[in-house]
Amino acid sequence: MSSLSHSSQPPASGTSDEQLPAAVANLLKRDAAGLVAAIIQQYDSHEVLMLGWMDDEALRRTLSTGRVTFYSRSRQEYWRKGDTSGHVQWVKSVAVDCDGDALLVRVDQVGAACHTGTRTCFDGRPIDAVVGHAAADDQPTAKESK
Amino acid sequence: MSSLSHSSQPPASGTSDEQLPAAVANLLKRDAAGLVAAIIQQYDSHEVLMLGWMDDEALRRTLSTGRVTFYSRSRQEYWRKGDTSGHVQWVKSVAVDCDGDALLVRVDQVGAACHTGTRTCFDGRPIDAVVGHAAADDQPTAKESK
Secondary structure, eight states, X not given: OOOOOOOSSOOSSOOGGGSOOHHHHTXXXXXXXXXXXXXXXXXXXXXXEEEEXXXXXXXXXXXXXXXXXXXXXXXXXXXXXTTTTSOOEEEEEEEEOTTSSEEEEEEEEOSOSSTTSSSSTTTTOEEOOXXXXXXXXXXXEEEOOO | OOOOOOOSSOOSSOOGGGSOOHHHHTTOOOOTTSOEEEEEEXXXXXXXXXXXXXXXXXXXXXXXXXXXXXXXXXXXXXEETTTTTSOOEEEEEEEEOTTSSEEEEEEEXXXXXXXXXXXXTTTTOEEOOXXXXXXXXXXXXXXXXX
C-alpha cells in the first residue's frame, strides 16, 4: 500500500502507487495550473513553517513516502524538501480543507524550513497592521498597533 | 495612518488609505488571478484555522481595519469574515513569506472558522499518509501509519 522509495522520481513499475487514489483526488479543487496550496506546520510547536504548492503527483509522493514533495511554480518541477539542503520535512499527518483547495501537512522539520535560513518563511517579515479587538459590548472596534 | 471603517466597502473619498502601500504591494508575488494565499492562524493556540485568498484590496482592508477580508475566487467578490456568520477574525499580526506568495495572518477567531461549523476548516478531514521518521543514523526511513 505504501511506497518506501526514497527517490524523488516516481517508481518505474506500473503499480497502483503511481496515481493518487481517486478518493483523495476527488476531494481536491485545483487552480487553473492544477495546484492546491499546502500549508506546512511543525506538528508539535504548531509553528506555520511555509506554504508550498502540490499537484496530484506531488501529493501522491507526499502521502506515500513519509517526506514532503512540492511542485515548484517558478521552476515547473517537483522538489522534495531537504534533498538539497538536508532540511527534510517528515510527514506526521495530512488533512484537506472543506472546499478542497488547501492541505494542512503537519511535519517534523529538520533545521530551517526557509531557504533563507530562518526557521519559518515568515520570520522577520512582518507587515504593519491595525490590530482588531472585540469591544466589551462585542461591537467591532479597531485600534492601531504595530 | 489607519482606517477605522467597519464597512466592507472601500471609502469613497480619495485618501491614501484607498491603496495598498507600495512598500507592501512590492513584496507580493501574485498568481495569474492577482491573488496571494492567506493562512489564518489562531494567535494564541496556533491552530491553523483556514486558508483564504487576497488581492491587493483585500489585503489593504485587512491591514487597515482590524478585521480579515478575503477575495472569494468562486463568487468573485470581497467578503469580510464574520459579516454573515458573526464569526469575526480580529487581526493580531500579518507577515509575508520569503517569496511573497503567501501571508500569515494571526487572528483572534470568534467561534467557528469554518462555514461547516467546525473550529478549523481542516477538522475531521484527514487523508491517510505514510508517517516519516528520522532514523537513529539520520538516514531517511518511512513507516506506514494512519
